[in-house]
Amino acid sequence: MSDAPPLPEFADSLDGAPILDRVRVVEVGDLGEVAGRLLADVGADVIRVEPPSGTDSRHIGPYPGDEPGVETSLRFAAHNANKRGVTLDLEHTEARELWRRLCESADVVIDGSGHGVLDGLGAGWEARLADGWAGPRVWCSITPFGREGPWADWASSDLVQLALGGPMMSTGYTDHDLPPIRGGFDHSYWMGGEYAVVGILGALFGLDAGAAEGPELVDMAIHDAVSATTEGSFPSWEYRREINQRATGRHSAPGPTPEIQFPTVDRRHMNIIGGGQPRSVRYLEGLLDWMDQYDAAEDLREPRFREAVFAARNEAGKERQRFSEVTKRFVAMLTTEEAYRGGQSLHLPWGIVRRPEENLDDPHWTDRDSFAPLELPDGLQARLPVAPYRFEGVERGVPCRAPLLGEHNHAVYHEELGVPAEELPGLSERGAI
Secondary structure, eight states: OOOSOOOOGGGOOOSBSOTTTTOEEEEESGGGHHHHHHHHHTTOEEEEEEOTTOOGGGGOSOOGGGOOOTTTOHHHHHHTTTOEEEEOOTTSHHHHHHHHHHHHTOSEEEEOSOTTHHHHTTOSHHHHHHTTOSOOSEEEEEESSOSSSTTTTOOOOHHHHHHHHSGGGGSSOSOTTSOOOOOSSOHHHHHHHHHHHHHHHHHHHHHHTTSOOSOEEEEEEHHHHHHTOOTTHHHHHHHHOOOOBOOTTSOOBSSOOOOOEEEOTTSOEEEEGGGGOOSSGGGHHHHHHHHHTTTOOTTTTSHHHHHHTTSOTTSOHHHHHHHHHHHHHHHTTSOHHHHHHHHHHTTOOEEEOOOGGGGGGOHHHHHTTOEEEEEOGGGOEEEEEOOSOOOTTBOOOOOOOOOOTTTTHIIIIIIITOOOGGGHHHHHHTTOO
């Protein structure tokens, strides 16, 4: 008989049903939106809690037709798809009892309201311990710098996180007279949200497997997540004491690397990994034969270029640079589509530098159902990227739109928590919900 622990209850529903279909999540605060969305995508019942006036993220664009509105933020629509929504003013005395009942009905609370905010209102993890709440089983606190430590009270933003955490120093241009830059779309919040999900699922698994008694606190610091997501910069320093340098349109590296973004004859650009030099000698001959069709191989058949394929990345710099220069001239003879299809047919990691909207009609994404229609208020529609992973035996449904402000107050407070329906209007008038 196996000594392995039984499968946790939350993962034991793979027969066509969503994986987390028996897990209830209460989410509050904008820092938790990504974690809530990822859990909702695999079937968790995620209830998004907002103040009666709406959360701040409802007021961040873009908006259809560039017309701002509480219900029209495309960012909010993307981060809150598949969730339900209620309103609750946690600064209101009557609201805090509802908050407690809501938390006790949940398996997981995602507190993304910021460091000390809920605890300061007597509605956070500390209150849950002191007052002996019956739930939730897992409390995930998502803060900029963690619940403890000398930076715990510091102010932050996505820009601050990417700067302090390290990724921004590796992102920018080869000309280091220009400052570092950051990627858009709140990368640090996505990093924190993804790490938070790992922590939440790990905590649930441990509880269901009997490894812990609970309740479990997941203390998720966005700064920790960002600092652990610096790609090659940390290994370069840790193992070789080398500092990665920013480079235009390509990975940072300790030393100079070949250019990899080349213009085509139709005035677009290709992303040519390695500057064109194959990572394996098995693909070198095919590339050179293709170049010969255009009389473009120049001196690349010399033995030194074959030997350079086997060299370490910080070696054979002259040969790598020369290969990049010749490849650039070759790509300039081709259309973008010719370069893309031809390179891929030779198993070379070549890709078109696309505008984001070009992906919407790509036959590969269409075949994989990578984008799904999403309803918006006033009959509008958008297309939403769905989960990039699939699970055998689990149906992947069409995402539900983000909740309207307070849309599920009646269903959650009356039908599920048992608040008499006639009390809800009064709670709303007094500003509690």
